[in-house]
Amino acid sequence: MQVETNATLVSLNTLALESRASYLVTAATPQDILDAVALAKTNGLPLVLLGGGSNVVLASDLEAVVVHIVSRGIEILREDSESAVIRVAAGENWHRLVQWCLGQNYFGLENLALIPGTVGAAPIQNIGAYGVEIASFVDAVHTLNLDTGETRVLSGAACEFGYRDSVFKGALRDSVAITAVDLRLNKQPVVIVNYPSLAQYFEDAGMQATPQAVFDAVVAIRSKRLPDPGVIPNAGSFFKNPVEGQAGVAYLRTRFSGLPAFTQADGRVKLSAAWMIEDCGWKGAEQDGMGVDTNHALVLVNRGGNSGRALLKLAGDIQDAVAQRFGFRLEIEPRVLGSSDG
Ligand SMILES: Cc1cc2nc3c(=O)[nH]c(=O)nc-3n(C[C@H](O)[C@H](O)[C@H](O)COP(=O)(O)OP(=O)(O)OC[C@H]3O[C@@H](n4cnc5c(N)ncnc54)[C@H](O)[C@@H]3O)c2cc1C
Structure with a gap:
């Protein structure tokens, strides 16, 4: 296994947050992971697994053995x-x-x-x-x-x-x-194109939905809607869309008639967190170098602040605003690693 001490994680998380790991192990095999477990036990440190770093918020330096999984095949x-x-x-x-x-x-x-x-x-x-x-x-x-x-x-x-x-x-x-x-x-092509923006894409294009066409459509839609983390560091959707019971949603829609709501297979209703954040006026906002994307209010971006704590402060302020207006707290989707205190 390959081990580095006091290693920077800035290029290993798509939010490009500054954070250092006590040990960084590059693991290409299961045995490398077991060796990292032994290293963590010897040093009395926790173990943290990392893949592409696209669904984590590094809130601080990590006093841990971080295992970057790079196995192939x-x-x-x-x-x-x-x-x-x-x-x-x-x-x-x-x-x-x-x-x-x-x-x-x-x-x-x-x-x-x-x-x-x-x-x-x-x-x-x-x-x-x-x-x-x-x-x-x-x-x-x-x-x-x-x-x-x-x-x-x-x-x-x-x-x-x-x-x-x-x-x-x-x-x-x-x-x-x-x-x-x-x-x-x-092995037989089965295409699923009932999601609204995908259905619209094929209607506008007037073309048949083959698997290759669906792939191309998804790449085109995503490239237009979501910021590329390589250009504007982000972790995709920062909050989960809340899923609520019918009664609560009916009440909310009497107050917020435009609130998009999608009924799920189990009868519960998924609400658009992006719409709520925008409705609270946070779309495009910036605070301490961290921001809310100008195109997609669900995506928080690093505009040079580079600090996990600043990002979590912004997220907390958005959660407070949504809770005050809509009556429930949005849940953060990525995994928060490290400590956001002090
Ligand atoms: C621009 C953008 C768009 C996105 N769009 C979507 C989307 O449309 N839908 C969606 O669902 N997600 C989306 N995501 C979130 C993210 O891409 C997914 O959650 C992805 O699966 C995370 O993979 P990762 O390897 O980067 O995980 P990491 O961020 O490295 O890790 C995420 C969590 O998994 C753990 N972990 C990682 N690898 C392992 C392993 N091998 N074994 C055990 N635990 C492990 C980590 O400890 C951590 O807790 C998006 C993210 C970005 C940046």
């Missing part, structure tokens, strides 16, 4: 005329995997194009976009217990997937590393 396990099952190493880049699958005529992931980060982190928050979630394709998740070193394979059902949620945020939080993910993909 895609293996075709089995296929027939209907589907193919592939095993992908945790450190593979998600978007490159989506491209690779399309090239192989393995379909299903097109709507999830251009989501930053690694394959290993994708099941953790059940990545989703444009009407599709990874949950629909997960055959198994391979894990390594960070305490005992035991390996365990979880079925898709055992992952307990929900909206931006899974068992890896619940009972297994911080206790396992995901080392590989098995995905079952369609």
Whole structure:
């Protein structure tokens, strides 16, 4: 394993926040992760796993052994005329995997194009976009217990997937590393284009929705709507869209008639956090070098402040404003690492 001490993490998080790790281990194999666990135990430090750093807020320096997972490999396990099952190493880049699958005529992931980060982190928050979630394709998740070193394979059902949620945020939080993910993909093209902006795209373009066309459409829509973290550092959606019961939503809509609301399969209603933030006047705002994107109010951006604490202060002020106006507190989507105190 490769180890660096007092290592900067600025290029390992898409918000480009300044933070240093006591130890930074670059882990290409499960054995490297186990060696990092031993290093953490020897030094009495916690272990922190990092993939692409696109869903974390580094609130401070991390007195920890940070493990950057960089394992590689895609293996075709089995296929027939209907589907193919592939095993992908945790450190593979998600978007490159989506491209690779399309090239192989393995379909299903097109709507999830251009989501930053690694394959290993994708099941953790059940990545989703444009009407599709990874949950629909997960055959198994391979894990390594960070305490005992035991390996365990979880079925898709055992992952307990929900909206931006899974068992890896619940009972297994911080206790396992995901080392590989098995995905079952369609060999026959199935396209899902009922998400409003995607449906509109195909209506405007007057073209047929093939998997390649869906991939191109998602890349085009996302490139237009979301700031590129390589240009304006960000972590994508900073807050989850609140999901509320019918009664509460009916009341809110009597007061805020424009509030977008989408009824879910379970009857509960997902509300647009971006709309609420904009309605509170925060879109485009800036505070201590951290800001709210001018195009998309759900995206907080680093405009040179470079400080996790400043970012969390801005997030807290937005949460307060939304709570005061709408009666509930928005939940932060990325994982906050380090301490935002003092
Ligand atoms: C511009 C932009 C757009 C985005 N759009 C979307 C979107 O449309 N939909 C969506 O769902 N998300 C979106 N995201 C969020 C993010 O891309 C996903 O959550 C992604 O899966 C995070 O992957 P990562 O490798 O960067 O994880 P990291 O940020 O490195 O880690 C996230 C969490 O997972 C843990 N972790 C990482 N790897 C492992 C592992 N192998 N085993 C165990 N734990 C691990 C970390 O400890 C941390 O708690 C977006 C982010 C950005 C910057």
